[in-house]
Amino acid sequence: MAAGRERRAEADTFTARLKMQWHRVRVGLRRSAVDYFRGDGSDWVALAGLLLTVPVITAVTLMNSVWCSPSALVLPIVAGGLLLRPASLLGLYAAAATALIVESVRLGPYTEGPSRVTPGVVLVVAACGSFGLLIAQFRSRVGVPWRRGGTMLFDLRERIRVQSKLPHLPQGWHREMALRPAGGQSFSGDFVVAARTNGGRTLEVVLTDVSGKGMDAGSRALLLSGAFGGLLGSLPPHAFLPAANGYLLRQDWDEGFATSIHLVLDLDSGDYELYSAGHPPGLQLSAGSGRWEEKAAEGPLLGVYDGAQFDPVKGSLRPGDVLMLFTDGLVETSERDIVEGIDRLTGEADRYVAGGFHGAAWHLIEAVAKDVNDDRALLLICREGPTAQAMPH
Numbered sequence: 001m002a003a004g005r006e007r008r009a010e011a012d013t014f015t016a017r018l019k020m021q022w023h024r025v026r027v028g029l030r031r032s033a034v035d036y037f038r039g040d041g042s043d044w045v046a047l048a049g050l051l052l053t054v055p056v057i058t059a060v061t062l063m064n065s066v067w068c069s070p071s072a073l074v075l076p077i078v079a080g081g082l083l084l085r086p087a088s089l090l091g092l093y094a095a096a097a098t099a100l101i102v103e104s105v106r107l108g109p110y111t112e113g114p115s116r117v118t119p120g121v122v123l124v125v126a127a128c129g130s131f132g133l134l135i136a137q138f139r140s141r142v143g144v145p146w147r148r149g150g151t152m153l154f155d156l157r158e159r160i161r162v163q164s165k166l167p168h169l170p171q172g173w174h175r176e177m178a179l180r181p182a183g184g185q186s187f188s189g190d191f192v193v194a195a196r197t198n199g200g201r202t203l204e205v206v207l208t209d210v211s212g213k214g215m216d217a218g219s220r221a222l223l224l225s226g227a228f229g230g231l232l233g234s235l236p237p238h239a240f241l242p243a244a245n246g247y248l249l250r251q252d253w254d255e256g257f258a259t260s261i262h263l264v265l266d267l268d269s270g271d272y273e274l275y276s277a278g279h280p281p282g283l284q285l286s287a288g289s290g291r292w293e294e295k296a297a298e299g300p301l302l303g304v305y306d307g308a309q310f311d312p313v314k315g316s317l318r319p320g321d322v323l324m325l326f327t328d329g330l331v332e333t334s335e336r337d338i339v340e341g342i343d344r345l346t347g348e349a350d351r352y353v354a355g356g357f358h359g360a361a362w363h364l365i366e367a368v369a370k371d372v373n374d375d376r377a378l379l380l381i382c383r384e385g386p387t388a389q390a391m392p393h
Contacts, residue, residue: 046083050076050092058099062106065115070103074128081132089136093129100125166379167196169203170267172319174382178361182329182375189217190327190377193229196267203267204232206240207379208260208302209279209327217375224248224258237264241277241299241310248303257303261325263381270317270383275310277302280328280338283346287320290353292346295323317383322357324349325381329374330365344368357382 053076060068073096080092103117110116166175181188189210197204206228210217224247231243240262248256261279265272274282274297281296299310317323324345331341348367352360361378369376 044088047080047088047092050080050084051095054092054095054099058103061103065103065107069115069121070100070107070117071121071124073099073125077125077128077132081128081135084136086133086136089133093133096125096129166192166194166205167203172384173267174356174358174380174384176357176359176361176380178365178378180365180369180376182373187218187221188375188377189221190329190375191221191225192377192379193225193232195229195233197233201266201268203263203265203381204237204240205263205265205325205379205381206232206260207263207279207325207327207377208258209329209375209377210258211255220253220255223251237262237273237275238310238312241275241302242308245277245302245308246306249306251303253303257301259328260302261297263323263325264312265317265323265381270321271314272317272323273312273314275299275312277308277310280326280331280342283324283326283342283349284315284317285322285324285349285353287318292349294342317381319383321383322349323381325379327375327377329372329376330369330378333369333372333374341368356384 054073057068057072057075061070061072076092077096080089084092100117100122107116110118166177169175177192179188179190179192181190189212190208191210192205192207194203194205196202208221208224208228210221210224212220224244227247228244231240231247235243241260244260248258258277259279260277261282262275262277263272263282264275274295276297277299278301281294283292284295285292295313295315297311297313300308315323326345328338331345332338333341336344345364345368348364349357349360352364357380361380365376365378
């Protein structure tokens with residue numbers, strides 16, 4: 001009992017109460033900051049900070065207008081256009097206009113010397129304010145604050161990358177994927193979804209090329225990658241492309257078509273089926289002959305008409321064989337047709353036959369289509385021979 005009273009007494013001291021209050025303030029500020037940068041909280045903190053900068057800039061201008069000209073007021077205006085809501089932005093503009101009036105009165109007419117409030121300064125500040133208000137109104141209509149917009153785009157890009165990761169394969173198999181968006185952008189119309197089905201015995205991979213390229217096709221690629229990832233493994237292999245075709249038709253997009261190739265590989269035997277929807281053929285390297293063979297399945301583009309049929313082509317990967325799947329941006333340009341592009345791709349790939357294809361996907365894109373203004377994707381599936389399995393990766 002006495003010990004309990006002592007602990008309660010210690011908790012009731014002024015120092016303890018001060019620490020508790022300080023802890024609550026820190027928690028409240030931290031939550032407010034998190035809500036603000038997520039776009040959920042009020043912008044009063046940013047508004048208060050920017051309003052305080054206006055009299056500071058005004059005071060410095062009045063003390064030394066040569067080093068701090070009246071046009072320096074555009075700094076809080078530009079920052080406000082990025083951080084504040086339209087209603088708060090109008091309050092900041094009123095403060096900036098008041099500051100310009102004070103500077104004009106205290107510094108005197110602009111005809112008496114430089115570093116005064118000239119008509120040009122007023123026009124520059126007003127123009128920056130107009131652009132800032134337009135940006136703030138656009139953000140308000142979209143519902144994505146500036147401080148959250150970049151994070152959202154980054155999150156979308158990472159979701160596509162996560163969905164495009166290939167599953168681990170058992171010993172004796174190697175897989176790798178390389179993807180290069182058009183123009184060095186972060187978003188691509190090419191994507192891959194993959195899963196191990198049938199108790200892990202079967203590898204299913206779908207490589208898709210959405211119409212368009214780069215940022216224009218990125219949003220559709222994100223939507224389709226999520227839908228295709230949900231269909232993959234949930235349906236029998238022969239039903240995947242018909243279901244994907246029906247999904248695209250229901251979207252009713254202006255540019256609603258896509259090409260796709262679906263690989264169904266038995267990891268025990270090496271036997272596979274390849275379904276295609278208007279996609280460039282796969283290429284298989286036979287270790288015995290050292291030659292590349294095209295594996296072209298029959299099927300129309302996705303999203304063109306209902307009731308499409310997709311007939312597979314069958315094959316088998318023996319130890320040392322390689323299967324290469326790619327999108328048309330890698331082999332077809334305005335200056336060369338697809339036959340010439342495939343010849344160039346296989347010619348470059350022959351350089352990796354002796355040493356193995358580990359790390360080859362990225363280098364093949366660099367060698368074959370480095371400066372092509374189109375999305376490019378390349379997928380390699382290798383069944384390694386005894387020598388390759390013994391080598392450390």
